[in-house]
Amino acid sequence: MRLIITLLLAKGIFLATASPLSGVAPTFGLASWGLEGYAKDNPIGPTTGGEGGEEVYVSTGKDLLEAVKDDEPRVIYVRGTVELPERAKVGSNKSILGVGWDAHIKKNGITVDGTNNVVIRNLKISYIEGGDCIALNNATRVWIDHNEFESELSLEVGPDTYDGQVDISRAADWITVSWNYLHDHWKSSLVGNDDKLRDVDFGHLHITYHHNHWRRSGTRGPAGRFGHQHVYNNLYEDFLYQAIHSRSDNQVLVEGNVFRGDTREALSTYGLVIPEDSPNTCTCGDEELDGFANLGARNDWGGAGVNITQEGDFYEAEYKYKLTPLWLVKPIVRLGAGVGRI
Ligand SMILES: *[C@@H]1O[C@H](CO)[C@@H](O)[C@H](O)[C@H]1NC(C)=O
Ligand SMILES: *[C@@H]1O[C@H](CO)[C@@H](O)[C@H](O)[C@H]1NC(C)=O
Ligand SMILES: *[C@@H]1O[C@H](CO)[C@@H](O)[C@H](O)[C@H]1NC(C)=O
Numbered sequence: 237m238r239l240i241i242t243l244l245l246a247k248g249i250f251l252a253t254a255s256p257l258s259g260v261a262p263t264f265g266l267a268s269w270g271l272e273g274y275a276k277d278n279p280i281g282p283t284t285g286g287e288g289g290e291e292v293y294v295s296t297g298k299d300l301l302e303a304v305k306d307d308e309p310r311v312i313y314v315r316g317t318v319e320l321p322e323r324a325k326v327g328s329n330k331s332i333l334g335v336g337w338d339a340h341i342k343k344n345g346i347t348v349d350g351t352n353n354v355v356i357r358n359l360k361i362s363y364i365e366g367g368d369c370i371a372l373n374n375a376t377r378v379w380i381d382h383n384e385f386e387s388e389l390s391l392e393v394g395p396d397t398y399d400g401q402v403d404i405s406r407a408a409d410w411i412t413v414s415w416n417y418l419h420d421h422w423k424s425s426l427v428g429n430d431d432k433l434r435d436v437d438f439g440h441l442h443i444t445y446h447h448n449h450w451r452r453s454g455t456r457g458p459a460g461r462f463g464h465q466h467v468y469n470n471l472y473e474d475f476l477y478q479a480i481h482s483r484s485d486n487q488v489l490v491e492g493n494v495f496r497g498d499t500r501e502a503l504s505t506y507g508l509v510i511p512e513d514s515p516n517t518c519t520c521g522d523e524e525l526d527g528f529a530n531l532g533a534r535n536d537w538g539g540a541g542v543n544i545t546q547e548g549d550f551y552e553a554e555y556k557y558k559l560t561p562l563w564l565v566k567p568i569v570r571l572g573a574g575v576g577r578i
Contacts, residue, residue: 267560267568268414269578273444273466275379275412277555283377283410285331285355286311293335297321297343304330307351314359320344323367327351334358334383337576341369348375349406355379358575361401362386368399374406384417384574385424389452389476395422395513400456405429407440415447417574422454423513428461431484431524437462438485444468446557449573450475455513460486460527466553468492468532469560471569475499477512479540482527487550491532494565495540502540505529533559 275283289309297320309329328351345364361369385401441463461484474497507524528548
């Protein structure tokens with residue numbers, strides 16, 4: 237009861253300060269509500285999605301597929317539950333925005349492949365089989381914000397029934413993943429999908445992860461190869477096996493994160509891909525080159541392990557951002573992450 241009241245109050249506060257779906261709302265003061273990180277500050281310009289384009293409302297899978305497919309700027313509002321008959325292939329200059337509390341994508345996920353400037357906010361995407369909830373391949377400037385991703389984390393279902401929640405590959409770049417609620421899922425967010433793709437990926441895959449709420453997850457929160465990820469102010473609860481993994485010369489800057497509950501390893505740069513991540517390839521796990529990690533503002537590891545085998549040179553992010561004080565990360569992320577907040 238108290239929790240519900242607190243939630244409602246907090247929502248009131250957020251609504252009072254944030255204009256719905258504008259993406260440039262004033263902030264809570266202690267964290268940025270609008271776009272922040274690599275999708276904003278990068279050499280090719282801030283992510284704007286469909287800003288300035290026509291606005292359309294869709295409530296069927298067919299209409300959604302149609303609305304996203306060209307490269308015209310367009311703001312697409314999604315109402316209610318939408319079953320996608322196939323994966324939505326998103327063209328450039330698109331905003332896909334859920335309306336209210338209950339915009340929900342089912343059956344097939346969303347792909348941004350070889351296109352640019354896409355915003356995806358306020359959508360629940362769950363139980364997507366045979367593909368990722370969101371797959372970004374060779375895409376630049378993408379903002380994934382205030383969504384919810386869910387499937388099932390259990391030994392019966394295993395790690396491979398569902399694929400990733402937000403997987404980012406093929407030299408994708410300048411991406412922010414913020415305020416998402418990612419839960420009950422084995423392999424959450426993979427960055428760089430193959431250690432043989434060094435020539436394609438190296439020097440790309442700049443991704444900011446901030447104020448995400450991970451809960452009851454298995455691995456990859458995130459797991460990166462060949463890129464740079466700035467991981468700050470995320471809340472991890474019962475992230476069972478391994479949360480942040482940096483391998484194959486990847487670099488992470490990790491700061492102001494909070495780990496709670498049952499988590500074996502919060503951060504590792506040891507190249508071994510643990511058996512729980514890919515139990516089918518080899519029971520011993522796969523060996524890759526180690527990655528790098530730097531620690532910025534203090535993290536609260538909550539008793540989880542940290543294995544930094546080598547420090548990198550990613551000491552600070554090259555943009556401005558609001559760092560939430562460590563003691564406020566848990567309440568703020570719990571109240572602010574997920575759908576129905578913007
Ligand atoms: C839409 O996207 C394409 C491809 O990324 C780009 O060249 C074009 O300038 C964009 N159009 C507008 C109006 O922003
Ligand atoms: C990315 O997409 C562009 C344009 O569609 C293409 O020319 C390029 O080869 C692609 N790069 C990769 C790594 O797939
Ligand atoms: C930490 O990394 C070292 C390699 O530097 C490895 O030998 C050790 O097993 C790792 N620890 C864990 C818990 O994975």
